[in-house]
Amino acid sequence: MHLKKIRASRKADLAQIVEIDALITGLRKPGYWAAVMKRYGGRFFLVFHEGDLIQGYVVGEIRDWEFGAPPCGWVFGLGVRPQARLAGIGAGLLEALCERFRRSGVDTVRTLLARDNALVLAFFRSQGMMAAPFIALEKRLD
Amino acid sequence: MKLQQNTLLALYSALEFAADPARQVSAAEIAAKYKVSAHHLAKVLRKLGRAGLLHAARGAGGGYRFAGNPKRITLMDVIELFEDIGAPRSRSRRAEERALDEILAEVDETAKATFRSVTLDTMLKLISRRELLRRAAPGRAA
Numbered sequence: 001m002h003l004k005k006i007r008a009s010r011k012a013d014l015a016q017i018v019e020i021d022a023l024i025t026g027l028r029k030p031g032y033w034a035a036v037m038k039r040y041g042g043r044f045f046l047v048f049h050e051g052d053l054i055q056g057y058v059v060g061e062i063r064d065w066e067f068g069a070p071p072c073g074w075v076f077g078l079g080v081r082p083q084a085r086l087a088g089i090g091a092g093l094l095e096a097l098c099e100r101f102r103r104s105g106v107d108t109v110r111t112l113l114a115r116d117n118a119l120v121l122a123f124f125r126s127q128g129m130m131a132a133p134f135i136a137l138e139k140r141l142d
Numbered sequence: 143m144k145l146q147q148n149t150l151l152a153l154y155s156a157l158e159f160a161a162d163p164a165r166q167v168s169a170a171e172i173a174a175k176y177k178v179s180a181h182h183l184a185k186v187l188r189k190l191g192r193a194g195l196l197h198a199a200r201g202a203g204g205g206y207r208f209a210g211n212p213k214r215i216t217l218m219d220v221i222e223l224f225e226d227i228g229a230p231r232s233r234s235r236r237a238e239e240r241a242l243d244e245i246l247a248e249v250d251e252t253a254k255a256t257f258r259s260v261t262l263d264t265m266l267k268l269i270s271r272r273e274l275l276r277r278a279a280p281g282r283a284a
Contacts, residue, residue, distance in 0.1 A: 116255070118259055122216065122258075122260070122261055124259075125259050125260050125261070125264045128268075
């Protein structure tokens with residue numbers, strides 16, 4: 001339904017992507033997003049646009065044998081302008097990215113989220129994602 | 143986290159109602175499906191009603207209708223009506239008990255995050271997918 005409004009990201013989208021991320025997280029990270037654009041821009045970094053207005057983005061990559069797992073797609077960023085939510089934009093972006101992963105030969109998509117990020121966890125759950133056979137661990141180094 | 147019988151009945155009931163929000167369903171109907179006493183289930187439904195998840199329907203037949211938004215109500219919203227999920231673990235003095243408590247708390251936090259991330263709508267989609275799989279390959283997705 002939204003596929004015509006989804007395209008690969010371009011450098012010109014960067015300012016709006018930084019703005020959307022800042023609206024969601026409260027932090028502006030232009031350097032980080034410039035690096036992401038340089039590394040992933042195009043193939044697995046997609047935007048949903050209405051004319052010149054970027055309403056959302058998704059970014060991922062295919063990682064081979066990470067954590068001992070066969071190649072699979074990873075989603076590591078997805079954001080939609082708060083006022084544009086509940087219109088299927090996130091779902092459309094995720095499906096478009098999954099379709100690119102499929103065409104690249106992988107049959108699984110994964111993501112990693114903070115346990116208390118209930119809103120985004122609920123979104124990925126609603127898209128059919130289930131718990132992966134991994135456990136994230138950490139240790140303080142102080 | 144082990145769920146009590148009442149909690150499981152509340153979850154099954156919430157799913158029954160959310161599957162067809164316009165439909166008026168009686169306690170006896172759900173009780174028969176899950177083979178429990180209608181009197182017992184009526185108590186569970188009254189609690190769901192008091193929490194605003196169900197509307198009590200007046201008139202012939204009585205019963206309830208769903209009153210919430212299945213895309214917004216999570217499993218945890220139902221569970222916390224019936225379980226004391228915030229209860230702290232006993233203050234243990236022995237190091238072994240404290241260490242084990244820490245691990246059990248980890249398990250609980252993961253369970254809570256999972257319940258918070260799954261909406262009734264997501265559960266209904268999951269049930270549909272399982273049903274489709276079962277029909278496509280009887281015996282495999284029981």
